[in-house]
Amino acid sequence: xxxxxxxxxxxxxYALIETHLGLKxxxxxxVIDSKTGRYTDSARYFGLMDAAYQAGxxxxxxxxxxxxxxxxxxxxxxxxxxLCADEADAKELAADADVSYPRMAPHRAVRxxxxxxxxxxxxxxxxxxxxxxxxxxxxxxxxxxADAFKPGSVLLTRTGRNRAAWLAMSEEDQEVNAxxxxxxxxxxxxxxxxxxxxxxxxxxxxxxxxxx
Numbered sequence: 001x002x003x004x005x006x007x008x009x010x011x012x013x014y015a016l017i018e019t020h021l022g023l024k025x026x027x028x029x030x031v032i033d034s035k036t037g038r039y040t041d042s043a044r045y046f047g048l049m050d051a052a053y054q055a056g057x058x059x060x061x062x063x064x065x066x067x068x069x070x071x072x073x074x075x076x077x078x079x080x081x082x083l084c085a086d087e088a089d090a091k092e093l094a095a096d097a098d099v100s101y102p103r104m105a106p107h108r109a110v111r112x113x114x115x116x117x118x119x120x121x122x123x124x125x126x127x128x129x130x131x132x133x134x135x136x137x138x139x140x141x142x143x144x145x146a147d148a149f150k151p152g153s154v155l156l157t158r159t160g161r162n163r164a165a166w167l168a169m170s171e172e173d174q175e176v177n178a179x180x181x182x183x184x185x186x187x188x189x190x191x192x193x194x195x196x197x198x199x200x201x202x203x204x205x206x207x208x209x210x211x212x
Contacts, residue, residue, distance in 0.1 A: 013046050022080060036101050048083050072111050076104040087111070128192050131199045133162030137180065139188060151184040154191035156199060178202050 014025040023031035023040075031042045072090040073081040074097060084090035090109035097107040130136070134156045141152030157180050158166050166179055181202060183195030 036103055038100055072109060075108045075110050077106060128196055131196060133158060133160060134199055135159045144186065151186050152191055154183045154195045156181040156195045176205060
C-alpha cells in the first residue's frame with residue numbers, strides 16, 4: 001500500500017493554525033503570538049498536521065479507519081490547545097512554554113478523549129454494582145408519579161445458591177436473614193443504592209448473629 005504524498009497547503013495550514021491556536025503567519029515561515037509577541041517556527045505545526053493527514057488518508061484507503069483516539073495537547077491558562085506528538089512531547093512543550101509565554105502559564109500536558117467516551121466511562125463507574133447472590137426483583141414508583149415528594153421503592157431478592165441457602169435455614173434464622181432487601185428513593189438509582197445498603201445491613205446482622 002502506498003501513502004498519499006499530498007500535503008496540506010500553506011494557505012490552509014496557516015489558516016488552521018490561526019483559527020485553532022491564535023498564531024498569525026509571519027513572512028519568515030514563523031508564527032507569532034499577538035498577545036506576547038513571541039514567535040515560533042511554523043514547521044512544527046505543519047509536521048503534526050501532515051502526519052495526521054497522512055495517517056487518516058492511509059486508514060481510509062485501507063478501510064481501517066477507527067474513531068478518534070485520545071491525543072496529547074498542551075493547554076494554556078485560557079484554554080487554548082496545541083496538538084502534540086505524544087505524552088513526552090506534550091510535557092516538554094508545556095515546560096518550554098511556561099518559560100517562553102509566562103502570561104499564558106501554567107501550561108498543562110493533557111490527554112483529551114471524545115466526550116462520548118468520557119460520558120460512558122463516568123456512567124459505568126457510577127452504575128450501582130449488584131451484590132453477589134442478589135438480583136433486582138421489583139420497583140414501585142406509582143406514589144412518586146402522583147406526588148413528586150413521595151419516594152418510590154425497590155426490592156432486591158436473593159438468587160441462586162444464596163436463595164437456596166436461605167430456604168434451607170430454620171424459621172428462626174430466616175427471620176434474622178431477610179429474603180428481600182428494600183430501598184426507597186426519588187429516582188430508581190437512589191432506591192437501588194438504598195436497597196444495596198440494606199443488603200449490607202442484612203449481611204452485617206447475619207455475621208453478628210453467627211459470631212454470638
